[in-house]
Amino acid sequence: MIASRPAARPLLLATGLLLALALPWMVYPPVALDIACWALFAAALDLLLGFTGLLSFGHAAFWGTSAYVAGLIALRSGLPFPVAVLGGAASAALLALPIGYLSVRLRGIYFAMVTLAFAQMVYFVVNQWRGLTGGENGLQGVPRELFGLDLSDSFLFYYAGLPLVLLGFLAVWRIVRSPFGRVLASIRDNPARAQALGYPVDRYRLLAFVLSAALSGLAGGLFAVGHGFASLENVYWTTSGQVVMMVVLGGIGTLWGGVLGAALVVLLNDYLVTSGFEGIGIVTGAIFVIIVLVFRRGVWGTARDLVRPRSGGGRRDRPPGEADGTPARPQGVGSPV
Amino acid sequence: MLQQAFNGLVGGAFYALLALGLAVIFGMLGVVNFAHGAFYMLGAFGSYILLDHFGVGFWAALVTVPLVLGLAGALLERLFVRRLAPLDPLYNFLFTFGLALILQDLVKREYGVQSQPYPRPEALAGTVDLGLFTYPAYQVFVLAVSLVVCGAVWVVLTRTRVGMIVRAATERPELTRALGIDVGRWVTPVFGFGIALAGLAGVLAAPMRAVNPLMGADLIITVFAVVVIGGLGSIFGSVAAGFAIGLVSALGNLYVPALSQTLVFILMAAVLLWRPAGLFGREESPS
Numbered sequence: 074m075i076a077s078r079p080a081a082r083p084l085l086l087a088t089g090l091l092l093a094l095a096l097p098w099m100v101y102p103p104v105a106l107d108i109a110c111w112a113l114f115a116a117a118l119d120l121l122l123g124f125t126g127l128l129s130f131g132h133a134a135f136w137g138t139s140a141y142v143a144g145l146i147a148l149r150s151g152l153p154f155p156v157a158v159l160g161g162a163a164s165a166a167l168l169a170l171p172i173g174y175l176s177v178r179l180r181g182i183y184f185a186m187v188t189l190a191f192a193q194m195v196y197f198v199v200n201q202w203r204g205l206t207g208g209e210n211g212l213q214g215v216p217r218e219l220f221g222l223d224l225s226d227s228f229l230f231y232y233a234g235l236p237l238v239l240l241g242f243l244a245v246w247r248i249v250r251s252p253f254g255r256v257l258a259s260i261r262d263n264p265a266r267a268q269a270l271g272y273p274v275d276r277y278r279l280l281a282f283v284l285s286a287a288l289s290g291l292a293g294g295l296f297a298v299g300h301g302f303a304s305l306e307n308v309y310w311t312t313s314g315q316v317v318m319m320v321v322l323g324g325i326g327t328l329w330g331g332v333l334g335a336a337l338v339v340l341l342n343d344y345l346v347t348s349g350f351e352g353i354g355i356v357t358g359a360i361f362v363i364i365v366l367v368f369r370r371g372v373w374g375t376a377r378d379l380v381r382p383r384s385g386g387g388r389r390d391r392p393p394g395e396a397d398g399t400p401a402r403p404q405g406v407g408s409p410v
Numbered sequence: 411m412l413q414q415a416f417n418g419l420v421g422g423a424f425y426a427l428l429a430l431g432l433a434v435i436f437g438m439l440g441v442v443n444f445a446h447g448a449f450y451m452l453g454a455f456g457s458y459i460l461l462d463h464f465g466v467g468f469w470a471a472l473v474t475v476p477l478v479l480g481l482a483g484a485l486l487e488r489l490f491v492r493r494l495a496p497l498d499p500l501y502n503f504l505f506t507f508g509l510a511l512i513l514q515d516l517v518k519r520e521y522g523v524q525s526q527p528y529p530r531p532e533a534l535a536g537t538v539d540l541g542l543f544t545y546p547a548y549q550v551f552v553l554a555v556s557l558v559v560c561g562a563v564w565v566v567l568t569r570t571r572v573g574m575i576v577r578a579a580t581e582r583p584e585l586t587r588a589l590g591i592d593v594g595r596w597v598t599p600v601f602g603f604g605i606a607l608a609g610l611a612g613v614l615a616a617p618m619r620a621v622n623p624l625m626g627a628d629l630i631i632t633v634f635a636v637v638v639i640g641g642l643g644s645i646f647g648s649v650a651a652g653f654a655i656g657l658v659s660a661l662g663n664l665y666v667p668a669l670s671q672t673l674v675f676i677l678m679a680a681v682l683l684w685r686p687a688g689l690f691g692r693e694e695s696p697s
Contacts, residue, residue: 128500128503130503171679175679175682175683176682178682178686179682179686181498181499181500182440182442182499182500182503183638183642185442185500185503186442186634186637186638186642187634187638187678187682189631189634190631190632190634190635190638190675190678191675191678191679193628193631193632193635193675194672194675194676197671197672197675198672200671201668201671201672310627310631311511314507314511317504317507318508321504351518351519352515352516352518352519353515354511354512354514354515354518355511355512355515355516355519357508357511358507358508358509358510358511358512358513358515359508359512360508361504361505361507361508361511362490362505362508362509362512365494365501365504365505365508366490366493366494366505369497369501
């Protein structure tokens with residue numbers, strides 16, 4: 074599912090690492106940091122969408138909460154920035170506990186709606202809690218330093234933050250590959266059978282949700298510290314939509330597809346902003362519509378199927394009969410539970 | 411306080427109209443229409459454009475705008491939604507999400523983010539004496555229209571043959587088809603009708619709420635919470651929850667102003683804890 078042949082895997086990994094190291098030379102350094110953070114965010118969402126079969130439409134809550142918490146820690150305590158970012162990730166995981174506990178009771182489309190609604194609640198809270206969050210102004214002037222070392226240069230900060238991102242990727246990769254990840258995949262493909270085999274389905278879903286939120290928080294916290302501010306946009310529903318789009322564009326359940334999708338979307342947004350185009354939503358929305366209508370396997374999924382003919386165990390992560398790569402979820406639409 | 415309660419019911423009237431449209435579309439197609447808020451926004455902008463560019467007043471807009479949007483919705487169903495319907499419902503959710511972004515930013519490009527003014531129709535400019543307090547006539551009108559429309563839909567669903575087919579197709583699509591009823595024929599009109607309801611709510615909102623491109627998106631997320639509370643499979647539940655939530659948030663606003671925006675989500679959390687299927691939803695799952 075991740076690399077085509079065992080021999081190609083180290084090669085792909087090395088290419089990815091090289092690209093990650095060379096990125097600030099290839100693009101404007103702040104954009105490089107954006108790509109790294111959004112890529113981790115997308116991978117964290119794919120952990121839930123592609124590998125657990127739950128579409129969260131409220132992940133901005135975790136990305137944004139961590140952005141604010143990390144920003145506040147860095148602003149008020151002066152602790153080194155990785156501590157602030159990890160604190161942000163922890164706060165996202167903590168927030169995911171109650172939200173996940175309530176949301177995993179619902180299936181499919183209901184799950185998407187409920188997570189979206191909870192994220193909107195977080196948005197309202199952040200907006201109203203002006204004394205702490207700065208309301209519409211957001212948090213500004215978040216310091217970027219490590220043991221007295223000034224990292225306000227984006228180029229330097231990219232390399233200071235990259236280990237955290239790579240750590241996040243390692244975690245996602247380990248989770249997907251672990252026995253725990255296999256249970257998640259079985260729950261995605263056939264929840265009833267997983268339950269019958271004795272796995273507490275909802276508890277597994279909740280754990281996946283919390284892990285995904287923590288990793289999203291890691292990305293969001295780093296994003297906020299890297300930019301030196303946290304804003305309401307970080308918790309807004311458009312952010313939730315954007316990360317879903319990255320994953321769908323790259324290919325659901327491909328992990329590295331989300332990374333590719335994140336890079337494409339960030340570069341496209343950057344291009345649109347710098348060229349003074351005002352209606353980013355028109356382009357973003359159009360991409361959404363097109364991939365959903367004609368390109369559901371995403372970039373990575375399509376490329377993978379071109380490279381490797383469909384045969385043997387390589388596609389063992391797809392349920393049989395789903396030749397077009399559309400994740401199957403047998404739950405009916407009539408009842409949410 | 412009574413006046414606040416009345417405010418709440420008027421706010422609930424909008425929730426109810428939007429939730430009703432969302433629920434009939436969901437029932438018939440299994441599609442959660444994220445673009446519902448965008449069509450509500452288009453309804454408001456439609457009446458603004460009619461007045462501003464063509465001098466067409468409120469009453470004409472009240473009829474034409476929902477009609478046009480309903481037709482647009484039917485077309486949308488024919489061209490796109492239908493193609494995605496056999497797949498996982500998430501794809502239609504994502505499709506309508508993209509559509510909502512496009513519509514919202516197209517309007518934003520044209521009219522900016524500031525609110526456009528829309529005058530109240532003259533016939534409803536005054537106030538009505540409701541015995542205990544006087545109240546703007548227009549708000550009373552909005553509440554009346556919403557109640558009449560929801561009531562009419564209820565009668566159609568429970569008392570007519572069309573309604574019977576729609577209800578049957580909602581609950582057991584395969585079985586209904588097996589009984590020789592052409593379910594597909596009713597899908598497009600029902601979708602169009604749901605969109606028309608959103609448009610109607612938009613036209614009604616124009617004179618009393620800010621007409622701007624973002625008016626739909628935030629509202630629709632709240633309406634999602636409303637239908638989760640009511641039980642999305644249940645048309646009655648959605649409408650009842652719409653009015654109830656309007657009422658509760660208005661009273662909440664009065665007593666605990668800090669919670670005014672978050673109250674509906676707290677209620678949703680409570681309902682999820684207690685009855686995950688919603689107050690009027692069915693617990694059992696279809697075969």
